[in-house]
Amino acid sequence: MSRPTTGRSVVKITDVARHAGVSPSTVSYVLSGKRTISEETRRRVRDSIRELGYRPHAGARALASSRSNVLALMIPLRSGIAVPVVMQFAMSVVTAARRHDHDVLLLTQEEGEDGLRRVADSALVDALIVMDVQMKDPRLPLLRSLDRPSVLIGFPADADDLTCIDLDFHAAGAVCVEHLAGLGHREVALIGSPPEVYARQTGFAQRVADGFGAAVREHGLTGGVHPCEAAPEAARALVARLLAERPGLTGILVHNEPVVDTVVRALRANGRAVPQDVSVVAICPDDLAEHAEPALSCVAIPAQEVGGRAVELLMGKLDGGTVPAATLLPPTLTPRASTAPAPR
Amino acid sequence: MSRPTTGRSVVKITDVARHAGVSPSTVSYVLSGKRTISEETRRRVRDSIRELGYRPHAGARALASSRSNVLALMIPLRSGIAVPVVMQFAMSVVTAARRHDHDVLLLTQEEGEDGLRRVADSALVDALIVMDVQMKDPRLPLLRSLDRPSVLIGFPADADDLTCIDLDFHAAGAVCVEHLAGLGHREVALIGSPPEVYARQTGFAQRVADGFGAAVREHGLTGGVHPCEAAPEAARALVARLLAERPGLTGILVHNEPVVDTVVRALRANGRAVPQDVSVVAICPDDLAEHAEPALSCVAIPAQEVGGRAVELLMGKLDGGTVPAATLLPPTLTPRASTAPAPR
DNA sequence: CCCGGTTGTCGAAGCGCTTCGACACTTGTT
DNA sequence: AACAAGTGTCGAAGCGCTTCGACAACCGGG
Numbered sequence: 120m121s122r123p124t125t126g127r128s129v130v131k132i133t134d135v136a137r138h139a140g141v142s143p144s145t146v147s148y149v150l151s152g153k154r155t156i157s158e159e160t161r162r163r164v165r166d167s168i169r170e171l172g173y174r175p176h177a178g179a180r181a182l183a184s185s186r187s188n189v190l191a192l193m194i195p196l197r198s199g200i201a202v203p204v205v206m207q208f209a210m211s212v213v214t215a216a217r218r219h220d221h222d223v224l225l226l227t228q229e230e231g232e233d234g235l236r237r238v239a240d241s242a243l244v245d246a247l248i249v250m251d252v253q254m255k256d257p258r259l260p261l262l263r264s265l266d267r268p269s270v271l272i273g274f275p276a277d278a279d280d281l282t283c284i285d286l287d288f289h290a291a292g293a294v295c296v297e298h299l300a301g302l303g304h305r306e307v308a309l310i311g312s313p314p315e316v317y318a319r320q321t322g323f324a325q326r327v328a329d330g331f332g333a334a335v336r337e338h339g340l341t342g343g344v345h346p347c348e349a350a351p352e353a354a355r356a357l358v359a360r361l362l363a364e365r366p367g368l369t370g371i372l373v374h375n376e377p378v379v380d381t382v383v384r385a386l387r388a389n390g391r392a393v394p395q396d397v398s399v400v401a402i403c404p405d406d407l408a409e410h411a412e413p414a415l416s417c418v419a420i421p422a423q424e425v426g427g428r429a430v431e432l433l434m435g436k437l438d439g440g441t442v443p444a445a446t447l448l449p450p451t452l453t454p455r456a457s458t459a460p461a462p463r
Numbered sequence: 464m465s466r467p468t469t470g471r472s473v474v475k476i477t478d479v480a481r482h483a484g485v486s487p488s489t490v491s492y493v494l495s496g497k498r499t500i501s502e503e504t505r506r507r508v509r510d511s512i513r514e515l516g517y518r519p520h521a522g523a524r525a526l527a528s529s530r531s532n533v534l535a536l537m538i539p540l541r542s543g544i545a546v547p548v549v550m551q552f553a554m555s556v557v558t559a560a561r562r563h564d565h566d567v568l569l570l571t572q573e574e575g576e577d578g579l580r581r582v583a584d585s586a587l588v589d590a591l592i593v594m595d596v597q598m599k600d601p602r603l604p605l606l607r608s609l610d611r612p613s614v615l616i617g618f619p620a621d622a623d624d625l626t627c628i629d630l631d632f633h634a635a636g637a638v639c640v641e642h643l644a645g646l647g648h649r650e651v652a653l654i655g656s657p658p659e660v661y662a663r664q665t666g667f668a669q670r671v672a673d674g675f676g677a678a679v680r681e682h683g684l685t686g687g688v689h690p691c692e693a694a695p696e697a698a699r700a701l702v703a704r705l706l707a708e709r710p711g712l713t714g715i716l717v718h719n720e721p722v723v724d725t726v727v728r729a730l731r732a733n734g735r736a737v738p739q740d741v742s743v744v745a746i747c748p749d750d751l752a753e754h755a756e757p758a759l760s761c762v763a764i765p766a767q768e769v770g771g772r773a774v775e776l777l778m779g780k781l782d783g784g785t786v787p788a789a790t791l792l793p794p795t796l797t798p799r800a801s802t803a804p805a806p807r
Numbered sequence: 808c809c810c811g812g813t814t815g816t817c818g819a820a821g822c823g824c825t826t827c828g829a830c831a832c833t834t835g836t837t
Numbered sequence: 838a839a840c841a842a843g844t845g846t847c848g849a850a851g852c853g854c855t856t857c858g859a860c861a862a863c864c865g866g867g
Contacts, residue, residue, distance in 0.1 A: 131823055142847045147825055154826095157845060174584040178525030179823035182852045187522060189568070189587075196554050202547045210540050213569050222587065224533070225557050225569045240518035243533075243566065351754065380724075410695060475853055486817045491855055498856095501815060523853035526822045 130173045139167035190216050191244040193226040195251035201376045204422050211426030219434050232261045239267045246433045268436035270429045274322045284429050284446040288323040291418045291450035292330025295372045295400045300338040303461035304370035307342035311374050314346040327374050347375050354378035358385035369461045374402040394459035413456035474517045483511035534560050535588040537570040539595035545720045548766050555770030563778050576605045583611045590777045612780035614773045618666045628773050628790040632667040635762045635794035636674025639716045639744045644682040647805035648714035651686035655718050658690040671718045691719050698722035702729035713805045718746040738803035757800035
């Protein structure tokens with residue numbers, strides 16, 4: 120009796136209304152809460168809904184209310200982008216969206232501007248989230264012109280009229296240097312993302328390098344930036360070269376997920392113990408750092424939080440509110456076994 | 464002039480109709496091709512559509528046609544499931560769906576049966592794809608009762624009335640053993656997925672073990688199955704134990720992505736060269752195998768193809784066709800540097 | 808030259824929901 | 838006692854599209 124009717128769900132709002140002895144509009148108002156309905160009526164309607172197993176038709180709702188309750192999420196699938204991190208973003212976006220009674224439509228980067236325009240103009244989605252934003256991203260003009268709110272995960276060169284959120288990569292680069300400087304290291308190096316990532320002007324890679332450079336200068340250290348292909352051979356070669364060219368090098372910041380392990384092993388292979396001879400700090404997901412050996416001091420990318428916050432921002436905009444144009448999440452460095460005072 | 468009107472897209476089908484000098488229904492038929500329209504009229508309508516920048520309203524369309532052109536994809540995010548592979552699936556599903564003019568709605572496993580029911584009953588989606596199917600999956604009864612077609616990626620114990628597709632993991636396990644047997648190995652071992660994966664009765668882990676076992680028997684080899692946590696320490700401990708307990712062991716099949724590297728290194732650490740002393744073959748993504756050292760012989764999970772085929776199956780069902788209930792993709796073993804004739 | 812059969816187009820009736828104005832009551836105020 | 842100000846509910850008008858039946862216009866075959 121209290122079980123939803125089995126079989127086909129052809130139950131519509133008029134059925135619920137009849138069953139509860141009210142008009143369809145009343146049912147609608149119970150569902151949306153947009154008008155006051157007496158406690159008594161609300162109860163009856165809710166009971167009928169449950170009993171009949173009623174589910175509002177999404178299309179009809181979207182048509183009548185011009186709200187689809189769907190968000191678009193465009194995710195990258197390219198070299199130099201860490202897959203697990205992207206996945207974490209996606210999942211946290213979906214989870215956060217559900218908390219606001221929204222669903223998530225998945226778009227691939229290769230759909231590009233047309234894809235965004237398509238889902239926006241057809242009213243398939245109410246708002247958009249875009250990941251992996253380049254410094255000069257071709258999608259920016261489109262997003263600005265669209266009549267639907269959007270949030271970027273990442274920062275382009277010109278963010279006017281756009282809402283952006285990301286880890287503060289500049290600060291992340293700096294904080295790592297400060298950590299090393301605080302341990303007495305004087306000569307450091309950044310092993311960065313693959314050259315193509317810099318070439319693409321992907322914001323975060325450049326920003327880490329900038330933050331690194333600024334902190335190096337500020338603390339009077341010496342240190343250079345070294346892009347590195349995401350392949351073990353490349354990493355090994357780079358480490359060997361660095362050690363050869365810079366005998367005083369004792370601190371390394373790795374911002375290149377796929378090769379963090381390799382870097383540590385290459386150091387050992389070249390006779391340097393970590394952290395006794397060389398300290399290593401990374402910008403990478405926490406779980407990767409934890410499972411490395413030794414466990415790596417790192418600044419983690421708070422994918423969970425970024426995704427969640429991105430959705431909150433979007434909801435704010437959808438509700439007509441004003442939201443901060445830029446949200447930079449402060450980096451947190453978790454010290455682990457891979458960093459130690461500089462050898463003297 | 465031929466540029467779409469800038470600014471708000473409030474263009475509706477009646478606007479296009481007026482602009483082209485036809486009735487709205489004619490525009491609709493041009494778009495859907497469900498009735499013959501003269502070449503001349505079609506051209507005029509298409510031109511008007513382009514000129515006005517018309518995009519049909521997704522909700523209105525869904526309401527009138529009871530087709531949303533959206534597919535649901537439920538993906539796992541759990542321990543023991545390889546994230547990059549999941550991502551590949553997702554991307555290939557999205558790409559394939561787009562080829563059929565459909566979009567993809569992302570659901571997380573934790574939404575469970577309610578989530579599936581919600582999107583299906585509200586007509587948000589036309590059909591569903593479910594990944595990471597357990598042997599006895601609680602979602603199966605629901606999927607059977609739903610009035611919308613679905614496809615499972617993975618095989619449950621009882622697949623009656625369901626459409627399933629996956630790599631033939633049984634054959635994959637067997638083919639690896641055959642590869643080793645062909646090279647003269649007599650004593651082999653399977654380093655499998657974490658125990659919890661077997662406990663959950665996730666089909667593919669069990670099937671690999673079965674295929675492995677069957678082939679071992681058939682070829683008169685000796686060999687056992689050893690679940691392994693996805694942590695380096697666990698893998699190292701397991702390798703050490705295996706080598707100690709089974710001195711004659713010369714062939715290892717690894718079906719546990721996160722530890723493949725570790726296994727090879729652990730073998731070396733225990734004084735066994737790969738492939739000179741011990742051959743290693745893996746079931747894992749190709750790129751992981753390629754970048755390992757030595758490059759690993761492996762059976763890759765054809766995520767790309769599985770995702771694409773899953774969508775094709777779904778489209779077939781949506782078009783009212785009958786599709787094969789079970790699709791098992793044959794495994795392909797790519798020999799690489801990690802396997803060699805058994806030492807004598 | 809009329810008739811059955813195409814072929815191409817139109818008009819109108821929904822699809823299932825939201826929302827706006829109306830309205831009947833109930834309260835509280837003077 | 839009369840009225841202004843809420844409350845709670847209803848009816849009807851769309852939202853923008855698809856689809857069905859109708860129907861001209863044209864075709865060749867008797």
